[in-house]
Amino acid sequence: MIRDITLGQFYPADSVIHKLDPRVKLAGTMVFIVSLFAFRAPEAYVVATLALAAVIRLSKVPLKFMLKGLKSILMILMITVVFNLFLIPGTPVLRIWKLTITQEGIETAVFMAIRLVYLIVGSSVMTLTTTPNSLTDGLEKALRPLKKIHVPVHEISMIMSIALRFIPILLEETDKIMKAQMARGADFDSGNIIQKAKNMVPLLVPLFISAFRRANDLAMAMEARGYHGGEGRTKMKPLIYAKRDKLAYLSMLCYLVVMFLASRSGLVERLLGL
Amino acid sequence: MGWKRKLSDGYDKVGLAAGLQDDWTGTGGYAEVGIIKGRKLSYDYQKFDEEGNPESTVRAVDAVDLDVETGDFVAILGHNGSGKSTLAKHINAILLPTEGTLYVDGKDTQDESKLWEIRQTAGMVFQNPDNQIIGTIVDEDVGFGPENLGVPCDEIWKRVEESLKAVGMWEYRAHSPNKLSGGQKQRVAIAGVVAMRPKCIVLDEPTAMLDPNGRKEVICTVRELNRRAHVTVLLITHYMEEVIEADKVLVMDQGKVVMQGTPKEIFSHVEELKSYRLDVPQATLVAYELQKKGVGLPDGILSMKELAEELEKLRS
Ligand SMILES: Nc1ncnc2c1ncn2[C@@H]1O[C@H](COP(=O)(O)OP(=O)(O)O)[C@@H](O)[C@H]1O
Ligand SMILES: [Mg+2]
Numbered sequence: 001m002i003r004d005i006t007l008g009q010f011y012p013a014d015s016v017i018h019k020l021d022p023r024v025k026l027a028g029t030m031v032f033i034v035s036l037f038a039f040r041a042p043e044a045y046v047v048a049t050l051a052l053a054a055v056i057r058l059s060k061v062p063l064k065f066m067l068k069g070l071k072s073i074l075m076i077l078m079i080t081v082v083f084n085l086f087l088i089p090g091t092p093v094l095r096i097w098k099l100t101i102t103q104e105g106i107e108t109a110v111f112m113a114i115r116l117v118y119l120i121v122g123s124s125v126m127t128l129t130t131t132p133n134s135l136t137d138g139l140e141k142a143l144r145p146l147k148k149i150h151v152p153v154h155e156i157s158m159i160m161s162i163a164l165r166f167i168p169i170l171l172e173e174t175d176k177i178m179k180a181q182m183a184r185g186a187d188f189d190s191g192n193i194i195q196k197a198k199n200m201v202p203l204l205v206p207l208f209i210s211a212f213r214r215a216n217d218l219a220m221a222m223e224a225r226g227y228h229g230g231e232g233r234t235k236m237k238p239l240i241y242a243k244r245d246k247l248a249y250l251s252m253l254c255y256l257v258v259m260f261l262a263s264r265s266g267l268v269e270r271l272l273g274l
Numbered sequence: 275m276g277w278k279r280k281l282s283d284g285y286d287k288v289g290l291a292a293g294l295q296d297d298w299t300g301t302g303g304y305a306e307v308g309i310i311k312g313r314k315l316s317y318d319y320q321k322f323d324e325e326g327n328p329e330s331t332v333r334a335v336d337a338v339d340l341d342v343e344t345g346d347f348v349a350i351l352g353h354n355g356s357g358k359s360t361l362a363k364h365i366n367a368i369l370l371p372t373e374g375t376l377y378v379d380g381k382d383t384q385d386e387s388k389l390w391e392i393r394q395t396a397g398m399v400f401q402n403p404d405n406q407i408i409g410t411i412v413d414e415d416v417g418f419g420p421e422n423l424g425v426p427c428d429e430i431w432k433r434v435e436e437s438l439k440a441v442g443m444w445e446y447r448a449h450s451p452n453k454l455s456g457g458q459k460q461r462v463a464i465a466g467v468v469a470m471r472p473k474c475i476v477l478d479e480p481t482a483m484l485d486p487n488g489r490k491e492v493i494c495t496v497r498e499l500n501r502r503a504h505v506t507v508l509l510i511t512h513y514m515e516e517v518i519e520a521d522k523v524l525v526m527d528q529g530k531v532v533m534q535g536t537p538k539e540i541f542s543h544v545e546e547l548k549s550y551r552l553d554v555p556q557a558t559l560v561a562y563e564l565q566k567k568g569v570g571l572p573d574g575i576l577s578m579k580e581l582a583e584e585l586e587k588l589r590s
Contacts (some may be wrong), residue, residue, distance in 0.1 A: 092377075133410045165410045168452050217405035224366055224398040225466065226390055226422035236417035236430045 008131050011128040017059035018129045021245045022138025028055075029126045031252050036115050036122075041263035045114055052118060052125075061128050069124040070117060077116055084109035105167070132238075136160045141239050154230030170211060177206050309474055309506050310365060310396075312340030315373035316505035316529075317360050325334035334360040336529035337374065342522075344473070345504045347497070349517040349537075353551045358510045361526070362478045365508065366396040379473055394423060397467030397478040412454075412462055413438070413447040419470040430469075437465040440503070441495050457488025461495055468499065474506040475499070481513060489513065513557040518576045525550060542573035557581045 012018075016023075036048060056066055070077075090104030130138075140157035147153050178188065181202050188199055315338045318331040324558045342348050352358045363369040364376050369381040379395045381388040392474045392578040397419075400406045409415030413434050420430045437559055441461040451459055460480050467475055477496065481489040493516050509516065517523055523540045525533035527550045540547070544554050544562045555564070561575040561584070569586060575581050 131410075133414065161410060162408065165408070165451075169404055214402075214405045217400065217402055218408070220363075220368060221398075221400055221406035222408060222418075224368060224393060224400075225469065227418070228390065228395045232424045234424050234426060234430065236414065236421055236422050236427065236434070237352040238427055252312065 010131050011061045011065055012130075013060040015058060015060040015129070016244060017055060017125070019244065020129075020248055021241055022130050022134045023142045023239065024241075024245045024248045025126045025130055026138055026142060028248065028252055029123050032122045032258065033119055035256060035259050036118055039259055039263040040111070041266075042268045043262040043265055044259050045111075046268075047255070047259050047262045048118060052122060055125055056121075059125060059129050066121050066124050066130055068121045073116060073120055076111060080107045080112050080116065084112055112118075132164045133161055136164070137235075137237070137239060154233075158230075163271075166214065169214075170207070173210060174203065175209055177203055179190055279409065305439055308341055309344045309379050310340055310342040310508075311377040312338055312371075312374065313376075314338075315361070315364065315371050315376055317357075317364065317369060318372045318374040319360075333529055335364070335371075338529070338531050340376070340524075340531070340551060342474075342506060342508065344506055345500075346522060347500045347507045347520045348509070348522045348524065349520035350508060350510045350524045350526060351512065351517060351540075351552055352510075353512075356526040356550075357529040358432060358526055359463070359478050360478050360529075362398070362508065362510055365474070365476050366398050367392045368398070372412065390423075394470050395472055396474045396476060397470055397472035399460065399463050399467055399475065399480050401479045401482050403456050403463060406463050407451045407459060407466075410450060411447075412443065412449050412451060415451060416447075416465045416469050419466055423470060433469040433471070434465075437469040438462075440468055441465045455488060456484045457491040460484065460488070460492045464492070464499070468503075468505075472505065474508070476508045476510075478510045479512070480509075481511060481516065488515070493519070512552075514553055516559075518555065525552065537576055538574035540574075541576060 018223070032048070032051070035044070048053045056063065085101055085105045086099045088102055088105040088108055090102035092100045093103050093106065094101040127135075136157045139160075140153055143151070143156075178186075183190070184201065186202055188203070190196075191199065315335055316333060317335040318333050320328050321330045321332060323329040334359070338361060340361070350358050350361070360369065364371060364383065365378060367378075367389055376383045378392050381392055381395070383392055407415050408418050416434045416437055417430050420433050425433070435444065438447055441464050443458060443461050443465060444575075446454065446458065446462075453463060454462065462476070463480075464477075475496070480491050480496075484492065496507055496509065497519055499505045503554050509520065511517065517540075518537050520537055523533070523535060523537050523542065524531050525547070532550065533543070533546065541554055541558045544558065547554055553559075555576055557575055557578045557580065561571045563582055565571050565573075571581075571584050575584060
């Protein structure tokens with residue numbers, strides 16, 4: 001059922017990764033992504049693979065769920081690989097008709113593919129182990145320094161969490177209106193793009209009217225319950241770093257150091273050379 | 275506090291409102307003090323033409339005198355458009371009177387410095403359960419009000435627990451509101467208001483979008499809150515069965531309060547109610563029709579049980 005859709009595909013489980021402060025997970029994801037692009041040596045990818053595997057194992061989320069996210073980037077992945085394979089100049093390895101595959105091309109294509117896959121899997125670890133609400137909470141707190149330059153951090157995070165609450169409701173409503181209009185003979189599937197867009201009008205108009213009414217009601221309900229912005233507001237679930245969060249930050253640092261040392265070691269080359 | 279003694283007299287099977295803590299000192303106990311006092315309260319909605327210039331005004335509430343005693347259960351009846359919602363929105367200062375005054379717990383709603391105090395004193399529950407739940411998890415939503423009040427963290431948790439227990443929704447604290455039934459959502463909304471420790475709760479047709487079971491759940495919860503925690507309740511509804519429970523009934527028509535009294539008194543005037551396009555409870559209607567046919571029944575019969583008893587009396 002459409003009601004069951006939860007954004008950000010949270011996978012509930014009882015694991016250390018789930019329990020970590022959302023800020024740690026945000027930072028960890030960032031560190032991981034940056035490390036993928038900062039270090040180019042094959043040894044670095046070995047380290048990244050080990051680290052990613054360890055975190056996935058700790059999160060107790062089945063690998064199947066982690067890999068689900070890859071489906072959405074399959075096209076991009078293929079295009080990237082093909083372009084890199086054929087367009088990068090260098091030592092030719094293989095010639096098919098007018099196209100040449102170079103050694104440099106193969107290397108870049110492989111690294112690019114690994115990077116993209118790790119990027120998606122790495123951020124899936126975060127979204128699968130963190131509820132959308134604690135993510136927005138984490139963002140709010142992490143971005144708090146930006147308040148000084150008048151970025152409305154609290155408001156942005158409030159908007160995001162309200163959006164997360166109302167997306168399933170609006171999806172369900174879309175479904176209902178669509179069925180109601182279809183019962184009256186509306187056709188959402190046939191015709192060219194322009195006709196299709198025109199056919200959407202009887203769907204979008206009631207949807208927008210309802211969304212505005214909801215927004216109005218919600219604003220009133222929030223005011224009635226004493227909401228007056230982030231000023232003077234306390235938190236029911238405040239974010240406080242625990243020991244495990246500090247340990248996690250420490251592990252991130254270790255990860256970066258090991259990554260750095262490994263990429264300098266030239267280990268793979270030596271092994272291959274032997 | 276007076277109601278503390280009452281609480282310890284023993285809870286009924288439902289146990290609703292039983293978990294409320296002793297330090298909720300907001301309620302007035304047995305002291306009969308007027309919590310809501312409105313004098314000549316009027317409100318005009320501005321109508322604008324296409325260029326945005328004010329065109330005409332609609333008087334939605336018209337010179338209403340409103341007196342509600344602390345601890346009362348007041349029902350407000352009225353046909354669509356009679357101004358019930360507009361009046362309700364005045365009580366926690368969402369709307370301010372165009373003319374006249376309104377005092378809530380001794381505070382003038384037009385006094386801007388008291389705005390947040392008034393909103394804490396008078397909580398509000400709206401018709402559409404989906405459009406008033408803010409949190410993505412039940413307990414977070416109940417904590418929203420106390421968070422806004424700046425209540426410390428552990429106190430918030432305490433209040434969330436007792437409010438959710440008071441409406442019988444504690445088992446659902448970790449659920450997503452999207453997966454609850456309408457009646458359950460309204461109970462969560464009520465818990466969200468209760469967590470702010472109001473003296474008075476205004477419910478604007480809270481059961482209009484619910485099925486009969488959900489309606490029963492909500493009304494039962496509200497009644498228990500009123501009886502056990504002595505929260506003043508203003509219930510706007512157009513279901514007559516819900517009115518029977520009230521201490522006092524107001525009938526509104528075209529912005530004016532046209533009838534006031536106990537349910538018995540109000541439902542004695544079947545013809546007058548009909549002239550305001552309102553229904554009467556079924557038992558009352560049957561008794562009324564029998565009366566017209568010459569059966570010697572008293573006025574203001576509200577329930578089938580009462581009707582049966584009266585008929586029994588007549589037979590013997
Ligand atoms: N936002 C508004 N703008 C203009 N007129 C309104 C607005 N809300 C209500 N009214 C008018 O005020 C009158 C009373 O409405 P309302 O208080 O909603 O009545 P009730 O709740 O009893 O159905 C109606 O005539 C309605 O058309
Ligand atoms: Mg109304």
